[in-house]
Amino acid sequence: MLFAGSAFSQGKTVSGTVKDDSGAPIPFATVTETGTKNATLADASGKFVITQKGNGTLTFSATGFKPAMLTPYENPVSVTLVKDAYELSAVVVTALGISRSKNSLPYAAQQVSGDDLSMTRSGNAASELSGKVSGVEIRQGNGIGGSTNIVIRGTKSLTRSNQAMFVVDGVPVDNSNTNSANQTTGRGGYDYGNAAADINPDDIATMTVLKGAAATALYGSKAANGVIMITTKKARKGLGVTVNSAIITGSIDKSTYSRYQNQYGAGYSNPAGGTYGAPLPNWGFWYFDVNGDGTKDLVVPTTEDASYGQKFDPSLMVYHWDAFDKSSPYFKTARPWVAAAHTPVDFYENSLSTVNSINFDGANDKASFKLGYTRNDEKGILPNSRVLKDIVNFGATYNLTDRLTAAASINFSKIQGKGRYGTGYDKQNPNQNFRQWYETNMDVYEQRDAFFRTGQNITWNWADPSKADGSGLKPIYSDNPYWTRYKNFETDQRSRYFGYASLNYKATDWLNLLGRVSLDSYDELQEERIAVGSVAPSAYTRFNRSFRGYNYDLMANFDKNLTSDIDLKGVLGTNINRTEISSVFSSTNGGLVVPDLYSIANSLNPISAPTENYQPTEVDGYYAGATLGYRDMLFLDGTIRRDISSTLPKGANGYNYFSASGSWVFSKNLASLTWLSYGKLRANYAEVGSDAPWGSVKDIYANVDPFGSAILFSLPAQKNNNNLKPERTFSKELGVEMVFFKGRLGLDATYYITNTRDQLIPVNVSTSTGYATKIMNAGDLQNKGIELSVNVTPVKTKDFSWDLRLNWSQNKNKVVALFGESQNLPLASFQGGVSVNAPKGQPYGQIWGKTWVIDSATGQKVVGANGRYLITTSTTNNIGNVNPDWIGGIYNTVKYKNIALSFLIDIRKGGSVFSLDSYYGMNSGLYAETVGLNDLGNPSRDPVLVDADGKTMPNSGGIIVPGVTADGKPNTKRVPNIGGTYGYGYNPAAGFVYDASYVKLRELSLTYSLPAQLLEKVKGIKGIDLSLIGRNLWIIHKNTPYSDPEENLSSGNYQGYQSGAYPTTRSIGLNLKLKF
């Protein structure tokens, strides 16, 4: 314990501040007149006033700190407490920004420090949460600036958002994802990211995850999916300046991308299925005169976007696509028939990011301020892709009087994207070509050179080069991939302000009043382009959207010792939450007039009316909560809230929340157990409600473009409902926290059951009802799970320490009920005849599709008379489930003197993913699996040869698919290895479902902090840290061929499906942090 001061005349009243060794105040420290029952609590800013009865010493204690005694010599006193050997993250910010000692918390709340969230400087604090908190499942696709899926304790809503709520310093920050339904179901579009990415990672002090309903009940319906509470950094005394700079480069992890067979080129078939015109044996080529010499030439069939064609033969000279490109050195020139030297792997570039931030802060007795600026400039692995983020944050407090404090903060961010990656089954996604429909003879660098040579859409995929007039020299299915990237790029921007202004009045020593107005406001613009000359009709679309969120809070906090043993804390308040979403979507019609002019006015045909939306909502809430504490050992919590929502029918739009919780610090009763440093049991129960999506009550009609002068309207896809009632969630939770051996081992375990009933969801209905969906109260989804966090310090010496943090969680969900006689709720249907479903009695997220017919006796796949697998006609077979069995993270920190090594291993066990890339790519013969030798030792793609007696000849190609015939005998029928043999042509969707488990070395950082002795010589610099940082360096284990099991289309409920999947970016960089 340290304190400064000189002699101090003995007095009755002592005031002061309790701080930690960094100078930050310790809230709610207990100040006791030593040896008496006279005690008080410090407030949230560490300030205390105690009236001494005698002249003795004071004892200061706070959870996580070593208690200290001192005899005050001055008034006010400044007391510094030293952290205890074990730390229970002494103070946790809970719902509504109420700070509580972790000791008294009756529910699970896991906290992560800001430094841990910006370790690899990815610029996205949400994705850096992966593996660091139990019970939180993060999924991050590989697109640049893509959205992060953050689901806490499993999927609760069958069809609506399950994303956690973000709150920054008490301000709810909207985390919408505006990706279209087409985008999230793999039908094309861009992943524009989600709005939580606008939070400055370098300004985060801590992130607290409130997982259960009891923890979030005071927040009302918006917190139904759990809350991520972000507390930004506090200003410190004096002036501080921190500069943090990183440069990071990345390249693709080739294990997550296609590797191509290099034996056969363009084509779909072999002679059995038709030739392309050239006489045998050159069946795989077109046959027409290219060079004008009057004789017909062998031409690569440029329209055939598969690789089931003729076998490569370097001695065979053929005309490739570039023979029809006037600018090419191979114009009208034959080249050898060989596999491309540069495959699509070479299409990917190295990514490059720079992250620079500077933060100023300062404080004195009256006021504090901070000002920060961060710029994150990321160039992606695809050509012409860039996301630029600028974030400025400013916050200040001023003590108007001793009791009245004004505070305000404002954050401004601007995100600008250009060339985000096209997703799904769409021409703007080069992977639709590269991973599904591709000719292995196509050299990506040749395409690059052709584009940069001409600026034109010179594609390998000519529609019809045989046409004498050249009118067939246009792309048929695929644009030149460089054209796609440089001409058909999107741009987007989002400008955002969020912040608050508050007045805090300390009415008495036990009553605190807070009034706060907060704002979250952003405007975004998404522009998409298709250039004149592309396969798709040229087009320009723009989507303007604005979000406004206003929160008005009035809150009274009180904290009173009823007796010296019993403490009562309470809160009473009201919150008005108002949001407005307004958007306009407009598109050109039928094409563009002037090339490269992207304006709605440049539409070829008169435009369709823009689609407007205006969706205001309001929720008015009133709440109260109380915590009764007994000797810092027993705590009882109760909260109640009532919300009135604008989105439910009048008269049925009010609903209540309750929570009751208790905790018992049992270690206080077991003081004799010296190995047990701390132990707490906690239990809680909560019921919370939720309202409907905006506009669910009254029926409307959908606009349709007029037909000439005729006006058209249509019923909408959704039937609304004026009999809606609030949705209810019931949650039970039991937990234990224990610390052993003075903090060398800590454990936090939680078990929970949550049921979300009467869900307010649009349910898919049989379209023979006349609608696609109907909004109703339907369904009961149960989530049961276990969360485990363990902290271990196996080694700790003066110079060396090793800390290990383990997080593990398992969530099992079950669809308990749907509606009426419904046995299943389809969530989404995807290309490939695959759907994701919520069947009654089973886990949410079942992947359904066609599967093999299985012989019940042998368990083998049944092969039909044609030698191919028999496939079910029904599409309701369960072929996978998107939910992992468990997820976990192992976070290691090893420190030796000034060097710290941290790394995170992120693990997901189980869960399935369907790959449309395999479904098509195997079909079109891109991968090694589709070539090779058969059981006779001959190339399997050779034709099947039988002699006159019908016996297989020894030089026959073809394969015998493993399985049994209808009578259970092993299949012996030889079939040709033609297009479709390994793909969807002859295999069910079940053949392309993979286990999505992974073990990843997610994060790594090696930091060297310049020793203090060295720094003393440099005036003004308080610290220099130099780090080597890496992200996604190594996928230690996975089961998905040619892809990253984590890759997805977007955040949201539709997981377990990949189409045109992007590879993982392995990134490595340097970071320099300077503190002045």
Add this chain to the structure above:
Amino acid sequence: MKKLLIVSFSLILIGSSCTKDITSLNEQTKRAGSVPAETLFSNALKVLTDQTASCNVNNNVFRFTVQHWAATTYQDEPQYDFSTRAIPDGIWSRMYRNVLNNLKEAKGIIEADALLTAGEKANKLAICDIVQVYTYYYLVTSFGNIPYTEALDYDNLFPKYEDAKTVYYDLLTRIAADVAALNPAESGITAKQDLLYSGKVASWAKFANSLQLRMAMTISDFDAAKAKAVFEAANAGAFSSAADNAVFKYLATTPNTNPLWVDLVQSGRQDMVAGKALLDTLKSMNDPRLSLFFRPNNAGNYVGGVVGMNNTFGAVSKPSDQMALPNFPALLLGYSEVEFLRAEAIERGFAIDGTANGHYDNAVKASILFWGGTADMASTYLASPDVAYATAPGDYKQKIGFQKWIALYNEDFQGWIELRRLDFPKLNPPVGAKSGFPNRLTYSQAEQRLNPDSYKEAAGAIGGDKVETKLFWDKF
């Protein structure tokens, strides 16, 4: 200060809790809460026509089924794989949701409209019902048993399927009643909103009667007496010339072009080429429609593509240039078809005017004229022994079936019905066929997921949810 703050805090707390009706925020301010009934009717009619006109492989693939067209590269649908692209789901959803339910809604609004005269109301309701009958005919002949009386009810989320025959006979009753209800002296759908007949009620009556002829003939093998009765009652009021054709006139600008143009031209793709079976027939019989249906390959020759096999675009013929115009009209029912029906009716002994030969000639001629040929071309063609009714090979079913197969070019859904009913011409199965000849479509996959009990019951009732299962009227 302190008191002031506490007082104002309390006041705000109380003030904010004063009751106010925030549910007004939930009102729709950007979408119509009520619309004129005719706008729903016009939209339903357009969606229905788009479905029948389209050649998109996700919507309407029957041009492959009747082998009028072949595909260049992607052979799933030509090889009878309708599930990869969930063709039945699309048809099911468009017909019930976008066509039938909008018509039902239109009817409801018309019924409730107090300003209409009884005659106007009856006309508008009957016209809506005629389009509903046309749509249900499409569904019941595609699938078999379908949701019918329990359909289009948002309070019944698990509609039962009804016996196809029962549905079919009810449709016959309905359309007869519609014809009876139409009164040409009163106005119907306004000219502006009537995209088929520009408000002419009499034309709708002719259309409904012609539809009755088609529907009667479809069941003529199954229930000759019923077919005869319906046919004879409706014949006089049916189409008497090509001027009566149910032609949907697409516009030249997106998004109201013929969907054919979207897939043939705008998409830049070249999936669709002439089918060898039809093209070789046209060529060998010197059919004047050859150049009206198709354009030659790059070398200037007419070559058809084999259905189910890869076909090199430049080497084979393509749909004709006129079909690739954005405003190429779509035919929902034509005079040529009606005349074929009459020819067959006479052969079947139905008591109507004329001779089989005469109606047959009219039918062929009407088809040639519709596609842009001349009367002379038709006479020459009809004079050739392979075509002339007297000398053409086969019995009446074969003669009519064969010529109807040609004449229903670009009306391939109906062509598929006639191919199933008349079983002529005999077409070779496509290369690599994934099933037997489709006698129906399997049910929508979504029904298996959403309405499983009704689905299973229906699948059992019709003899299995397979494409090969024959429907009740398809006796031979």
